[in-house]
Amino acid sequence: MxxxxxxxxxxxxxxxxxxxxxxxxxxxxxxxxxxxxxxxxxxxxxxxxxxxxxxxxxxxxxxxxxxxxxxxxxxxxxxxxxxxxxxxxxxxxxxxxxxxxxxxxxxxxxxxxxxxxxxxxxxxxxxxxxxxxxxxxxxxxxxxxxxxxxxxxxxxxxxxxxxxxxxxxxxxxxxxxxxxxxxxxxxxxxxxxxxxxxxxxxxxxxxxxxxxxxxxxxxxxxxxxxxxxxxxxxxxxxxxxxxxYPTAILDGEGAFARFHTIAVAHPGSELDLGSRVLFNAPNTKAELISRTITTGGKVIARGEMVANKPHCKGHLECHGLVLKDGGTQLAIPVLEANVADVELTHEAAVGRIAREQVEYLMARGLSEEDAVGMIVRGFLDVGITGLPEELAKDIDDTIAQIGKDAI
Amino acid sequence: MLEIKDLTVEIGGRKILNKVNLKVEQGSTTVLFGPNGAGKSALLMTLMGFSGYDIVSGQILFKGEDITHLSVNERAERGLGIMTQRPPNLTGVKLKDLVKVISNDHSFDTDAASKKLDMERFMDRDVNVGFSGGEIKRSELLQLSAQNPCLYLLDEPESGVDLVSIEEIGTTIDELLSSRSKCSVDHYKRGNSALIITHTGQVLDYVEPDVGYILCNGVVMCRGNPREMLKEIKAHGYQECIKCKQAIL
Structure with missing residues (x-):
């Protein structure tokens, strides 16, 4: 010590x-x-x-x-x-x-x-x-x-x-x-x-x-x-x-870590958000899932997985929406395998909301604003449960505002 | 109900529809036939106002109102409803939440409707994500029944669907067309109107059509009795129709 x-x-x-x-x-x-x-x-x-x-x-x-x-x-x-x-x-x-x-x-x-x-x-x-x-x-x-x-x-x-x-x-x-x-x-x-x-x-x-x-x-x-x-x-x-850039060290066999990141970068915000997993024991698993939105700020979505022992499995997912010009989405996934028998995957996509999705909802009678709001809400829904009702409402209101601002 | 006048449409500068004239009468079911690439889907997408379909000239009248330049949701509000062939995946948007939002302003029994269409187990799923062909159609019909439009634009409701599901889809469409909507008027044959694209005509085993049109290369070839047209197409394909039109011109 x-x-x-x-x-x-x-x-x-x-x-x-x-x-x-x-x-x-x-x-x-x-x-x-x-x-x-x-x-x-x-x-x-x-x-x-x-x-x-x-x-x-x-x-x-x-x-x-x-x-x-x-x-x-x-x-x-x-x-x-x-x-x-x-x-x-x-x-x-x-x-x-x-x-x-x-x-x-x-x-x-x-x-x-x-x-x-x-x-x-x-x-x-x-x-x-x-x-x-x-x-x-x-x-x-x-x-x-x-x-x-x-x-x-x-x-x-x-x-x-x-x-x-x-x-x-x-x-x-x-x-x-x-x-x-x-x-x-x-x-x-x-x-x-x-x-x-x-x-x-x-x-x-x-x-x-x-x-x-x-x-x-x-x-x-x-x-x-x-x-x-x-x-x-x-x-x-x-x-x-x-x-x-929180780091999870999987140091025992069968350990599991999952990171969900949900973030919105407003104008003037710089969010450099990452998560890192070190697979230091066999049969360990991890998922890093990030959903970020910019309405004018900068998002750097980092993710790093380092597999040092066999039979590890990790998936990294960075999805970023750019709702307005002036915003930046930078996805930096890093996968490192130092032994043979591991499976590390990543999936990254940045861009705007597909017009086709918005119009699909508009064809059901939703206004453009409500359609964007619904898509954004869905985009950010990675299944976080147990949030107090009042907070869920605040989150809903914020998303509705983001939908409004995006048009 | 719907009147299309001299409608010419381009996609990315390429002409897809050429001076199309077509009418759907109130309470009637109009069927649109045509070979692949004729512009049938493009016509439905244009009617709904989707972007990418550029109206070069012509007019779309709905219940007497010029809707040629209205937004998609303004058309939906006036009573147009569409089932496209390949709706997009909406990741994170649950079907039950969407149906709830669609049926917002009128009473709609979601439980009964989802049960009837055998969609109960899909209500907590993301809209269209991982749905099979038949599941997509049933999900679209569930959404349309919540929306309750006056004019149904249905793009090949039977495509990619197994035989059992076709019956379910066909009878549901027939029921929807027979039900009442905000534009229903008593003395008409049915509560609602429809413009249906069909390749195989299978949907006509369940829905009685009134008028048929044949569209080839973006041009309306003829208007007539839909059952006879189907018989003719099945026997001779679309070539006869094209020849016939050339003879008239």
């Missing part, structure tokens, strides 16, 4: 290190966000505007349908509550104090010196959530977490650790957002996710930022034998720049 001192040295050396992809933000232009924030006993006590902000990223204030809730505001925990006694949910700092063994999981999958964003998060001693489903536990309802930036011109640094132990099952919904009125800020989020033998994790992340926000998540998922991880990522609203 690396000592704190050696990590610190590494981080300090990397504090100016640019990331491989995405706009190179100068973190000195942002204040470090507050490490003390008002405490919220009950999410229902928040004002309506705040509640709506949470709802728009899938976080319910009425926690009837949730096993636990966690709210991080700027750089500190504002709320943490748990209904299901069989799982653990608390701040990472608290968890590191409680569990001595946890330090081995911290900065284990993500390198502190990967780039300036990981370095900054380490040096700020970033806090975040710790969720653990102990062996054999199956939580009936999802755990929800929200990471919110409450002030403008700040950097939020987050460090999360999620552990699903042997044969446990957990659903997590994470909403990342800015408080209304916060137009410019920087979100850095480190997530280290462990799914042990036979464990199942369904992880849904909804992003809803503002026009001048930079977002740099750094996520690695480690899967053991027979473990399963499904990642849903949804971003439909404007943002300045997101660069994210």
């Amino acid at each position: 690396q000592t704190g001192n050696s990590l610190k040295e590494k981080a300090e050396k990397a504090i100016e290190k640019s990331a491989m992809y995405g706009e190179d933000f100068d973190l000195n232009e942002f204040e470090v966000a507050a490490k003390e924030v008002p405490q919220t006993e009950d999410l229902e006590d928040l004002d309506d505007e705040f509640k709506q902000t949470l709802l728009n990223v899938g976080v319910l204030t009425d926690d009837k349908e949730r096993s636990g809730s966690f709210l991080m505001l700027d750089n500190a925990v504002s709320h943490s509550s748990l209904k299901d006694p069989n799982i653990e949910l608390m701040s990472l700092h608290e968890a590191l104090e409680k569990h001595d063994w946890l330090k081995d999981y911290s900065w284990n999958l993500v390198a502190v010196d990967a780039d300036k964003y990981t370095a900054k998060s380490y040096l700020e001693n970033a806090n975040g959530y710790f969720i653990r489903a102990p062996a054999g536990q199956k939580s009936s309802m999802p755990v929800q977490t929200c990471l919110m930036m409450g002030h403008k011109d700040v950097t939020q640094t987050v460090h999360n650790i999620l552990i699903v132990e042997e044969d446990a099952k957990l659903d997590v919904i994470t909403g990342c957002t800015t408080k209304k009125g916060v137009e410019r800020a920087m979100h850095l989020g480190i997530s280290e996710i462990y799914v042990k033998k036979g464990g199942v994790l369904n992880f849904t992340m909804i992003h809803n930022w503002a026009g001048d926000v930079g977002v740099r998540p750094r996520t690695v998922i480690h899967l053991e034998e027979g473990a399963s991880f499904v990642n849903n990522y949804i971003l439909l609203k404007p943002v300045r720049s997101i660069q994210s």
